Amino acid sequence: MVKAEIKHAMTVDVEDYYHVAAFSKVIEAAKWSDYPSRVERNTEVLLELFYRKNIHATFFVLGWVAERYPEIVNKIVSQGHEVASHGYSHQLVYSQTPEIFREETYKSKVILEDLAQQPILGYRAASYSITTKSLWALDILADLGFTWDSSIFPIRHDNYGMPNSPEQPYQIITDNGALLTEFPLTTAKVLGLSIPAAGGGYFRQYPYFLSKYLFNRASLNQTRPQIFYLHPWEIDEDQPRVAGAGWFSRFRHYTNIKRCLPRLECLLDDFSFGTVSESLAGTDKNTTVSKAELGIKS
Numbered sequence: 001m002v003k004a005e006i007k008h009a010m011t012v013d014v015e016d017y018y019h020v021a022a023f024s025k026v027i028e029a030a031k032w033s034d035y036p037s038r039v040e041r042n043t044e045v046l047l048e049l050f051y052r053k054n055i056h057a058t059f060f061v062l063g064w065v066a067e068r069y070p071e072i073v074n075k076i077v078s079q080g081h082e083v084a085s086h087g088y089s090h091q092l093v094y095s096q097t098p099e100i101f102r103e104e105t106y107k108s109k110v111i112l113e114d115l116a117q118q119p120i121l122g123y124r125a126a127s128y129s130i131t132t133k134s135l136w137a138l139d140i141l142a143d144l145g146f147t148w149d150s151s152i153f154p155i156r157h158d159n160y161g162m163p164n165s166p167e168q169p170y171q172i173i174t175d176n177g178a179l180l181t182e183f184p185l186t187t188a189k190v191l192g193l194s195i196p197a198a199g200g201g202y203f204r205q206y207p208y209f210l211s212k213y214l215f216n217r218a219s220l221n222q223t224r225p226q227i228f229y230l231h232p233w234e235i236d237e238d239q240p241r242v243a244g245a246g247w248f249s250r251f252r253h254y255t256n257i258k259r260c261l262p263r264l265e266c267l268l269d270d271f272s273f274g275t276v277s278e279s280l281a282g283t284d285k286n287t288t289v290s291k292a293e294l295g296i297k298s
């Protein structure tokens with residue numbers, strides 16, 4: 001029997017450069033509309049590349065963006081991609097109350113479902129902010145009708161991460177007994193350490209050969225699907241520079257932006273990609289964990 005080719009999940013978090021958590025100290029949410037928007041133009045560049053490479057991806061669209069630039073959602077849908085939710089306000093989940101999280105996650109789901117004319121079943125939190133401090137969010141996602149999530153990064157990091165959580169897709173049993181499929185962000189084991197290999201800033205900071213090596217290693221030589229993410233602003237050399245941000249935030253945000261798009265082309269040639277749903281369909285998700293086990297499972 002010929003083994004079907006596995007598909008990794010290609011994902012894009014559709015937000016603008018002024019939404020990122022690293023700039024939240026210098027750009028208040030109330031001022032977002034004052035900044036020139038680049039998100040439509042940048043998303044179109046990615047759509048064009050995916051069209052040329054003949055792949056479908058999953059776009060986690062921020063509700064705030066969908067409300068102001070509905071054409072983006074129309075284009076994503078008309079080109080056959082999958083739409084999922086990136087929440088509404090891009091606030092960190094662990095900084096919100098469960099009530100506010102429920103309210104704004106519902107609001108963004110309704111906005112996206114109206115525009116996409118399809119059920120929105122997947123969710124990704126701003127800055128991977130579902131951690132052991134905000135596990136209640138998983139119950140709310142299941143209550144609101146989401147069936148899968150990709151917000152948990154199984155690493156140690158200053159702003160996010162659940163270092164001891166599973167590294168491959170698994171099912172979480174929520175408080176009301178529903179199952180939520182989690183597609184954790186890609187990590188590769190090197191000398192016993194979990195090295196992030198999921199995309200974004202890591203992809204821009206590492207030389208391409210290292211990203212390729214780590215992604216391949218995480219997938220055990222292309223035998224199990226992994227997930228990759230990128231933001232539209234990460235391919236935009238001409239985005240306005242944000243004044244007043246600290247050097248570390250600037251380093252994380254602007255490093256190697258001009259190299260990002262050509263590297264993404266290489267990645268699309270070197271690996272096979274599809275939407276999260278396509279990728280999960282070919283994935284063994286037999287591992288089931290309770291919320292209590294998350295974060296303490298070795």
Ligand SMILES: [Zn+2]
Binds near residue numbers: 013015086
């Ligand atoms: Zn985001």
